[in-house]
Amino acid sequence: MIELHHLTKRYGDKLAVDDLSFRIPEGVVTGFLGPNGAGKSTTMRMILDLDRPTSGEVTIGGRRYAGIQDPLRQIGALLEAKAVHPGRTAYDHLLWLAQSNRVPRARVDEVLDLVGLTAVARKRARGFSLGMGQRLGIASALLADPQTLMFDEPVNGLDPEGILWIRNLMKRLASEGRTVFVSSHLMSEMALTADHLVVIGRGRLLADLPMAEFIKRNSRSSVRLRTPHQEQLLDALHGAGLRAEPGPDGAWEVVDGDPVVLGDLAAAHGVTLHELSPQQASLEEAFMQMTADSVEYHMGAAAPAPPPVWGAGWNDRKPGKES
Amino acid sequence: MxxxxxxxxxxxxxxxxxxxxxxxxxxxxxxxVALGLAISLVARNNPTDFTEGGRPFDATAISFIGVGFGRLAIVVFGVLAVGNEYSSGMIRVSLAAVPQRGTLLAAKTAVLGALALAASLVTVFVAFFVGQAALGGGLSTSLGAENVLRAVVGTALYLTLLCLLSAGVTVMVRHQILALAILVPFILLISPILTLVPVVKDWIKYFPDQTGGAITQVVPTDDLPYGPWTGLLICAAWTAAALLGGYLVLKRRDA
Structure with missing residues (x-):
């Protein structure tokens, strides 16, 4: 069980990770979400003891990462796609990793086969595409058959085929009962794979909840109505006890509305409809909304204002325009 | 662990x-080996060119002419063996696999040192015998002659220390080009130049290349304030300091 206790990382006067506490649930895929620069990679590096926290700590089964013997047998991680010496073959890269954690040599061929790199095993990594580099990184993570896997933005820069492959791999790992902790800046990607969500923004924890819960809270459905007879429509809705919110381009939206009821209502009142369409708010929007708020909040409260260039932005500094 | x-x-x-x-x-x-062989062949035909200023003919030094350049190659080896981890970002993979940083550096140093010592020993003995053969019966010396075996083995130890010193500096600066930019002038250029400057001349004698170089000479060329073995010890102290510095940087800094 990986637990983060008040984890904080400060680079100079920049707070990269700010008092982060959560635990990674076991046996499921946890999506670690946040916009670029939210502190996801820094957090992952601190879990592996690569970066030292300014304060707080991470424990893995109650111990520090540095206290684990042959740690690759417990946690396999992919942090960077091409953290491989360009002049070394895929096989030799996996071989030295295996030897360092006393993993049998035969396992190298197994994982090469697993990620589909057997044909290029004896080729030097210099000639590898990003996708092949990613597969090699995943092979290193799987090498010692760990119970927990950690991937930092594994689909970044991959073609659709590569993305699909990673998605299926994560599902398979979870179906084997492994713990998968995967970061992404795309909610849409996580919605397809993750069972649990941890969202951070500006290094702070914004949400830590099951995926189903996030979807329930944030999947707002509505019906969009467009008509040349706005007054009549609003009167009709009001009469039926329904509340409409203004939508884009003069349209109106009825939250949790039923298109059948709304269509019948318009017909009954003789209102011509130019549009009657069910709307589903995307999870991506909900996620952007969640993190955008945090970014603004921190911009106002924590981040020091940059020194103004002389004369720059004079128009923004008029009274009443302070943010 | x-x-x-x-x-x-x-x-x-x-x-x-x-x-x-x-x-x-x-x-x-x-x-x-190649440089030693070439210069030995030159010396065989013009032995008097190598005894200018009343110096005795030093057959060992002639066959070891190449060591000056071999030093550069072993410095490059020490820098590359450690530094390629930093240029490729692989150091994070290494530290995730072996988070006990002291163990990682110790293992690296041990392997590097053993390899450098083995290669240096082969190199100096081959360079010595090839050089002596090229010099021919009249001019050559043998391992049994005074100070010769000490110089041959000492040269291998000196090269090994330079390799580990380079590795230590590379771990400290965490960048192979930067490490080379520091080591090459420090070992190969600065001291030959600075020995010409009277004020610092006495200090330069304690630099790694000067202290370690003393043991390679059968016939001492400079008057040094220490003997060959003491010189090698001072060079070893430089190496230990570089490795300790590397250890502290590796231990404390984020990877």
Whole structure:
């Protein structure tokens, strides 16, 4: 069980990770979400003891990462796609990793086969595409058959085929009962794979909840109505006890509305409809909304204002325009 | 805790599986032997050119002419073997696999030192015998002659220390080009130039190349305030300081 206790990382006067506490649930895929620069990679590096926290700590089964013997047998991680010496073959890269954690040599061929790199095993990594580099990184993570896997933005820069492959791999790992902790800046990607969500923004924890819960809270459905007879429509809705919110381009939206009821209502009142369409708010929007708020909040409260260039932005500094 | 033999075996795989490290070590041998051979052949035909200023003819020094350049190759080997982890970002993979940083550095140093020592010993003995053969019966010396065996073995130890010193500096600066930019002038350029400056002349004698170089000479060329073995010890102290500095940087800094 990986637990983060008040984890904080400060680079100079920049707070990269700010008092982060959560635990990674076991046996499921946890999506670690946040916009670029939210502190996801820094957090992952601190879990592996690569970066030292300014304060707080991470424990893995109650111990520090540095206290684990042959740690690759417990946690396999992919942090960077091409953290491989360009002049070394895929096989030799996996071989030295295996030897360092006393993993049998035969396992190298197994994982090469697993990620589909057997044909290029004896080729030097210099000639590898990003996708092949990613597969090699995943092979290193799987090498010692760990119970927990950690991937930092594994689909970044991959073609659709590569993305699909990673998605299926994560599902398979979870179906084997492994713990998968995967970061992404795309909610849409996580919605397809993750069972649990941890969202951070500006290094702070914004949400830590099951995926189903996030979807329930944030999947707002509505019906969009467009008509040349706005007054009549609003009167009709009001009469039926329904509340409409203004939508884009003069349209109106009825939250949790039923298109059948709304269509019948318009017909009954003789209102011509130019549009009657069910709307589903995307999870991506909900996620952007969640993190955008945090970014603004921190911009106002924590981040020091940059020194103004002389004369720059004079128009923004008029009274009443302070943010 | 990480198991030392396993980590050492993994470090050995790292070194042997990259061409640049293998070739830099092979070039130590080739450069040292080839130059020694060439100059020995020149000396065979013009022996008087090598006794100017009343100096005795030093057959060992002539066959070791190449060591000056072999030093450069072994410095490159030391820098590459450690520094390629930093240029490729692989250091984070290494530290995730072996988070006990002291063990990692110790294993690296042990493998690197053993390899450098083995290669240096082969290099100096081959350079010595090839050089003596080229000089011919009248001019050559033998291992049994005074101070010769000490100079031959000492040269191998000196090269090994330079290799480890380079590795230590590379771990400290965490960048192979930067490490070379510091080491090459420091070892090969600064002291020959600065020995001409009277004020610092006495200090320069304690630099790694000067202290370590003392043991390579059968006939001392400079008047040094220490003997050959003391000189080698001072050079070893420089190496230990560089490795300790590397250890502290590796231990404290974020990877």
């Amino acid at each position: 990480a198991v030392f033999p396993a980590v050492a075996q993994s470090e050995w795989t790292k070194i042997r599986s990259v061409r640049s490290t293998v070739w830099s070590l092979v070039s130590v041998f080739l450069i040292t």
